[in-house]
Amino acid sequence: MEIYGQTIEDLENYFESIGQKKFKAIQVYDWLYKKRVNSFDEMTNIKKDIIDVLKGDFSLSKPTIIQKQSGKEVYKYLFELDDESRVEAVLMVHDYGNSLCVSSQVGCNMGCAFCESGRRKKKRNLTPAEMVSQILLVEEDLNIRISHVVLMGIGEPFDNYDNIMKFIKIINSGKGIDIGARHITVSTCGIVPKIREFASEQLQVNLAISLHAPNDEIRSELMKINKVYKLNEVISAIKDYIDLTNRRVTFEYIMLRGINDTKDCALELSNLLKGMNCYVNLIPYNETSHIAFKKTDENSIMKFYDILKKNKINVTVR
Numbered sequence: 001m002e003i004y005g006q007t008i009e010d011l012e013n014y015f016e017s018i019g020q021k022k023f024k025a026i027q028v029y030d031w032l033y034k035k036r037v038n039s040f041d042e043m044t045n046i047k048k049d050i051i052d053v054l055k056g057d058f059s060l061s062k063p064t065i066i067q068k069q070s071g072k073e074v075y076k077y078l079f080e081l082d083d084e085s086r087v088e089a090v091l092m093v094h095d096y097g098n099s100l101c102v103s104s105q106v107g108c109n110m111g112c113a114f115c116e117s118g119r120r121k122k123k124r125n126l127t128p129a130e131m132v133s134q135i136l137l138v139e140e141d142l143n144i145r146i147s148h149v150v151l152m153g154i155g156e157p158f159d160n161y162d163n164i165m166k167f168i169k170i171i172n173s174g175k176g177i178d179i180g181a182r183h184i185t186v187s188t189c190g191i192v193p194k195i196r197e198f199a200s201e202q203l204q205v206n207l208a209i210s211l212h213a214p215n216d217e218i219r220s221e222l223m224k225i226n227k228v229y230k231l232n233e234v235i236s237a238i239k240d241y242i243d244l245t246n247r248r249v250t251f252e253y254i255m256l257r258g259i260n261d262t263k264d265c266a267l268e269l270s271n272l273l274k275g276m277n278c279y280v281n282l283i284p285y286n287e288t289s290h291i292a293f294k295k296t297d298e299n300s301i302m303k304f305y306d307i308l309k310k311n312k313i314n315v316t317v318r
Contacts, residue, residue, distance in 0.1 A: 003032065003058040004136070005129030007169050008176065018053060026175055028054075033176040036140065062133040063087075065141060077138060081106070081130060085123055087154050089134040097147030097183075102134050104164055105155025110189050111224045112210070114254060116288045117154045125160040128167040135177060149179055152187040152208070158194035168205060181205050187252065189225045190234040199241040208250040208281075209238060213260050214268035222259070235272065242277050249278045254285050255296035255304070266304045270311035279314035 006014070011025035024046065031043045038060060040051045066086070067078035073093035080086050087103040106123040108115070135146055149171060151157040157164045168184055171177045181204035188195065189210045198207065211234075213219035219226040238249055251273065255261045273280065282305060285295040296304075301317060308315040 001058050002127060002129035003028075003054075003060055004062070004132045005127050005166065005170070006058075007166060008173055014057075018050075020050060024050070029173070029175045033178075036136070062137060063130060065137055068141070075138070075142065077134070077141075079134065079137070081126075087126065087130075087134075088117070089138060089153055091138055091142070091146070094148075098144050099148035099150060100135055100138055100146045101150050101153050102131055103153030103155055104131060104151055104157045104160050108155050109159065110156045112189065112212075113222050114212075114256060114285065114291060114293050116291065120154075122155070122159075125163055126155070128163050128170060131164070131167040132170055132177070135171065135179075146177075147179065148183045148185075150185040150187065150208075152185070156189055156191070157186050158188045158191040158198070161194050161197070165201070168203070185250070189223055190229050191225065192229040192233050192237045195234075195237040195241055199237075199244045202245065204247070206250065207241065207247070208252055209234065211251040211280075212254050212256075214265050214272050218260050218265070222256075231272075238278075239276065247277075249276070251278055251280045252283060253280055254283045255301050256285055257294040257296045257300075259293065261296040261300055261304055263303070263307060266307035267311070270308055270313050273313055274311070279316065280308060281316055281318055283318045 008025050008029055011028055012022035015022050015024045027045060028043065031037045037043060040054050040060065043051060061082060063079035063081050065077055066080045069076040075091040077089045077091070078086055079089065085106040087106055089103060090101040092099045092101070103126065105125050107120040108117060109122040135149065139146055151164060164186065171179045172181050172184065185206040185208055186198070187208040187210060210223070212222055216226060216231050219231055242249060253260070253269070269280070282301060284301060285293055287293070287295050305315055305317060
């Protein structure tokens with residue numbers, strides 16, 4: 001078993017199952033997440049015979065950093081997993097803290113037309129330990145504390161629902177990495193049943209929706225998922241989510257030149273989101289040599305922004 005994939009309750013149950021007091025789970029969590037040891041032998045307040053059992057039952061393995069790129073207040077990491085699969089994480093330094101964009105799958109089956117990482121088909125889900133390790137490795141490499149986590153890397157988080165829920169529980173634990181729930185964001189392209197299930201969890205975790213279009217015609221061209229769950233189904237689920245949780249939702253909107261950035265699109269988007277407890281994050285497209293979409297110019301982005309503002313939609317430009 002992967003030790004970094006265990007919630008504190010998992011470890012409490014484990015210790016009781018081997019005839020030990022469950023408080024040892026807190027001791028192990030302290031060594032793993034507060035003192036950041038890399039071997040069981042360093043856990044000096046746990047008896048050697050128990051350490052030997054832990055060594056037999058758990059792995060402390062983490063992915064390997066095989067590449068790091070850095071720019072202005074951003075670091076991009078490429079990790080190699082035990083099966084030689086590769087995933088990425090991106091650290092962004094903000095005035096409010098350090099935010100890590102974490103991957104949740106090896107590849108992705110959502111096939112969004114504008115997405116570079118989506119060109120690689122899903123190979124498998126990441127385990128909770130593989131997601132937790134992305135945080136630990138970046139913190140260790142840069143000697144920093146990560147204050148915010150966004151599940152917006154490679155993969156669709158709600159296509160790996162059980163593992164991401166466990167991941168959230170592990171990193172949110174006050175005994176562990178201790179990242180506040182309101183500092184954790186899950187992004188989905190719109191898997192409606194999972195949006196509804198997530199609402200029922202009653203967490204303080206943030207929800208972001210990859211919207212990218214104000215109508216079904218454009219969205220279906222950009223996002224295959226829209227052929228399964230139409231825009232009105234997604235919006236209905238989000239409205240129910242807001243009613244149930246009383247939490248604001250973020251709509252991510254990548255600006256694509258001549259596709260979804262017109263005045264009509266801005267007006268249509270305003271009408272779609274009118275009255276909702278939400279805000280829109282307008283994202284300039286990051287052009288790639290593999291995909292033909294072009295970035296909307298700054299002037300057009302600001303015209304789009306102004307229309308949303310005039311229609312009382314909360315909006316920011318990334």
